[in-house]
Amino acid sequence: MSITARRKVGIASAIVGVASAGVAAGALAKRYAVGRIRLRPDPEASEPLGELRGRPTTVTTSDGVPLYAEVDGLQDAPLTVVFCHGYTLNLDSWHYQRRDLGEAHRLVLWDQRSHGRSPRIPTEDCSIDRLGDDLAEIVEALVPGPCVLVGHSMGGMTIMALADRHPELFGDKIKGVALISTSPGKLGEISLGLPALLSKAVHKVTPGTVSILRRGGALVDKSRQVGNDVAFLALRHLGFGDSQNVSPTVVDFVESMIRSTPFEVIAEFYPALMSHDKLSALGVLDEVPTSIMVGDKDWLTPVEHSKAMAAALPSARFTEIPESSHLVQLERPALVNNALHELLKRAIADTDAGDENR
Missing domain, CATH: 1.20.5 (Single alpha-helices involved in coiled-coils or other helix-helix interfaces)
Known part of the structure; x- marks a missing residue:
């Protein structure tokens, strides 16, 4: 040489x-x-996150998808609370709400199609409208009386799609709605906490990048399995408003839910989220007590989106939760649950008043 x-x-x-x-x-x-x-000291270290279980059941939809659900709580309660989880999560994301509301209410929790214990479905069936139809069938199969719907992120969009496609259910069957960290549309325009030019660039390249990565979904999933430290730090910073004090146990819990969602599923639902537009359907929710909640540091579904919903629903109760981000039901469960308790009282009062007027 x-x-x-x-x-x-x-x-x-x-x-x-x-x-x-x-x-x-x-x-x-x-x-x-x-x-x-x-x-560091972790007050949630002994919390049995993801371990609470109800009676498992399956609801087969009109297009043949067997959706996994659990029925929990007080079975003879006058009101059922139906929980709709968010994008890349599953029904266990309602841990604190299940724990604290089950003593007085009947609960239904379900995994949206391709999430959690519900099976994968074809790409063409990954639409928000289809999720709204799924919710209608969950309510029909598992809710014998009046109910309140609670949706986080994509779950809130599912409720909006239900209102758009099945408005007759609101006021009679559905007595109240909670929309948590969600959006009526225009997600493709959010800044993601970035400067304007950089945000536009990210939105421009993201769909193509997601599409390319989807084709190598299995390989991407393998890399996600070994990237836990990176995922932990990223989720802790981006998913929680008070990242310095959030429980590591809670961060691990959320990260495990996201990691268990195949990347192909993430990619398949991404276009549906970006094209979601249900602002015009919100008027249906004016028929029932509605609560809108959002973390003041939410960069995925920013405060402005919740304020737009509140403007379209003058009678809704709007709560901006301090020092919290997109996963507010896990980061500030006590504040979220207080707002839910207040909503449920209003829904029960409206139900009782309706019964007296008949």
């Missing part, structure tokens, strides 16, 4: 060595950061 060739090999080896050292140092830094976070 010539001196020039040996020199090139030496330089290349040095570059590889420095790069490898940098990767290793970065990995060690992440492990150190995560390790320090986990050593």
Whole structure:
């Protein structure tokens, strides 16, 4: 080997060595950061997140999808609360609401199609309108009397699609609605907390990137399984408003739900979320008591989107929850549950008044 060739090999080896050292140092830094976070006192360390279970059941939809659901709580309660979870999550994301509301109310929790324990479905069936039809069939099959619907993120959009496609259910069967960290539409225009030009660039390249990654979904999922430290730190920062004090146990719990959702599912529902537009359907919700909640630091479904819904629903109760982000029902469960208790009281009062007038 010539001196020039040996020199090139030496330089290349040095570059590889420095790069490898940098990767290793970065990995060690992440492990150190995560390790320090986990050593802090964690009041939620003993909370049985994801372990609460109700009576399992299956509702087969009109297009043949067997949706997984659980019936829990006080079975002879006069009111049923139906929980609709968000994008990439599952019914366990309602842990604190199930725990605190079940003593006085009958509960129905379900996994939206392709999420949680519900089976994967074809891409063409990944629409918000179809989710609204699914909810109608869940209500018909599992709710014998009046009910209140509670939706987070994509679950709130599911409720809006139900209002658009089945308005006759509101006021008679459905006595109240809670919309948590959700949006009536125009998600493709949000800033994601970025400067305007950078935000536009991200929105422009994201659909194509998601489509490309979807084709290699299995490989992407493998990389997600080994990237837990990175995912933990990213979710802690982006998913929670008070990232310094949020429970590591709660962050791990959410990260495990997201990681269990195949990337192909994430990619298949992405276009539906971006094209969602149900602002015109909100008038249907004026027929019933409605509560709108959002974290003041939510960058996925910003406060402005909830304010737009509140403007379209003058009688709705609007709650902006401080120091919280998109996962507000897990980050500030006491405040969310207080608002839900207030909504349920209003729904029961309206139900009783309706019964007296008959």
